Amino acid sequence: MTSMxxxxxxxxxxxxxGTRDIARxxxxxxxxxxxxxxxxxxxxQWLAEDTAFRDPTSLLISPxxxxxxxxxxxxVPLADLGVGGVPLDEQGARRAWRLFCENWSAFRGTSSRFWLESVLSDVFGLSQRPSAESADALYDAISAALATPEFRPRALAERFGISVxxxxxxxxxxxxxxxxxAEDPGFATRVAPTFRPDRYLEPARADFAELVAALGRAADVDTSTYAGYLAALEDRRRFFKAHGxxxxxxxxxxVVTLTLDPAEAQRIYAKALTGKASATEATAFxxxxxxxxxxxxxxxxxxxTLHPGVHRDHHTPTADRFGPDTGHDIPVAVEFTRALQPLLERYGTAEGFQLILFTLDESVFSREIAPLAGFxxxxxxxxxxxFLDAPEAVRRYRGAVTETAGFHRTSGFIDDTRAFLSIPARHDMSRRLDAAYLAQLVAEHRLDEDEALETAVELVTTIPSRAFKL
Structure with missing residues (x-):
């Protein structure tokens, strides 16, 4: 079997x-x-319950x-990979792992290969390259490791050095x-909830009335009126903040923004509760x-934080069978400058307000996002x-954003993942790429090495802490 x-x-x-020595x-x-x-x-709940991971497939492939x-x-059919929340039995999980290993060549040149290799090598101590021949040996070795206390979620969080x-x-x-x-004195990682209200802000959804009713129950607020709906959202935001x-x-x-007259907002909201709001009204709301x-x-x-520009569930048959977040969300173009002007006119210089702009449309990094962050x-x-948290895209981002906005107007690296074991590999990728970018500035005499060193450290400490108010 071939080694990695x-x-x-x-x-x-x-x-x-010479530049590599600086980057090192x-x-x-x-x-x-x-x-x-x-x-x-x-x-x-993975961390709260600290339950052992079941098998290599449900940990590294299915999610x-x-x-x-x-x-x-x-x-490869998604059903054969355990996608969609229906767990595979041991035979099915092993078969899915074999399919993954047999198709290892599909990952050549991808960021996923970088992360997967790092997980296999750094987390599990394995050296064999995935292949049809090595599949069962890798599966057995990972399964054996997952059965030990050292590979429980909390032990891994501590081993990975995850502070937040x-x-x-x-x-x-x-x-x-x-x-x-938060109440467990034996667990050091700070686990912070993030308030994700998307579906409660979309009146075009067929289940909008049911959603806002559930929101009202959670907040103990009557959401039959627009004022009650706003009060419920405010209450739940406070609840999330109180829990870290x-x-x-x-x-x-x-990310188009606009302001409706309160009476107009109430009118559209009332229509949405009956399922009668038009597409135009729902978008405006x-x-x-x-x-x-x-x-x-x-x-x-x-x-x-804004994460716009995704065509969700591009393949309807897959969405109907397996649900959302099953691999067929596709990026689309997005515009920020005119879209956000109403919001930034009102709140862009408001004390304490912080807005982080993400995109899947690389064309706006230098044209829109960097200039906005630079003012x-x-x-x-x-x-x-x-789709952009990959080596070449990260390099392009640094070149597109830094010359206009500098380093301190960026967010720090975002791993954005469900793949728990890949978190250290993703952050290491970012740290290596930042070291390479800063080393190039030093080699070109655009930055002194002590400044580059200070910046490299800030990019993983004070810069994300400041952006997210940590």
Missing amino acids: TSLHADRLLPADL RLHAATAGLPIISPHGHVPP DHYVFRLLHAQG LATTDDPTDSLEHHRAL GVSTDHSHVD RRHMLMEMARMATEDGLVM YPSVYAGAPWW
Whole structure:
């Protein structure tokens, strides 16, 4: 069986030897620093219950859309990979793992390969390259490790050095797992909930009335009126903040903002509760509610993050069978400058307001996001996200954003993952790429090495802490 040789100590560092030496020193200064993960999707109950992971497939394949979407593109049925929440039995899990290993060549050149190799090598201590021949041996070795206390979720969080881990949570969530973790003196990682109200702001949804009724029950507020609806959202935001939340997350197809007259907002809301709001009315209401979210942020201090520009559930048959987040969300173009002007006119210089802009449309990094972050004290350029959290895209981001906005107007790295074991690999990728970028500035005599060293450390410590008010 062939060993993995791509896990070189200098991976992702510059090819030029002189610049590489500088990058080595910069990376060495950050490699062992704690991980701050202020936006992600790891289920908090994994840590609260500290239950052993079941098998390699349910841990590394079934929940990771980066992995299973590429296998699906190779013709592997999603049902054979345990996608959609129905667990596979041991035979099915082993078969899915074999399919993954047999298709290892599909990951060549991808960021997923970098992360998966790091997980296999650094987390499990394995050296064999995945293949048809090595599949069973790898499966057995990982399964044996997962049965030990050292591979329970809490032990891994401590081993990985995760100081902050943000989850993404429904506004009606009880946050019982977050409360249990916060009250546990034996668990050091800070697990922060993130308020994700998207579906409660979309009146075009067929279940909008049921959703806002549930919101009202969670807040103990009558949501039959627009005023009650706003009060319920405000109440739940306060609840999240009281349980350690620092940010809200909004992922709509665009970030257009506008302000409706209160009477007009009430009229559309009332129609939406009966399912009679038009598409135009529903869109206007959602855009108005982004303004309301910003207004609430100025009052409660939660950081507002925008993740727009995704065509969700592009393949309807897959969505119908397997549900959302099953690998077929596709990026679309998005515009920020005109879309956010109403919001920034009102709140862009408001004391305490912070807005982090993420995108899947690389064309706006230098054209819109960097200039906005380079003027408004409230705006931060979010790190490359989702399809863009990959080596080449991260390099392009640094070049596109830094010359206009600098380093301190960025968010710090965002791993945005459900794949718990890949978190250290993703952050290491970012630290290596930042070391390489800073080393190039030093080699070109655009930055002194002591400044580069200071910046490398800040990019994983004070910069994300400031952006997310940690």
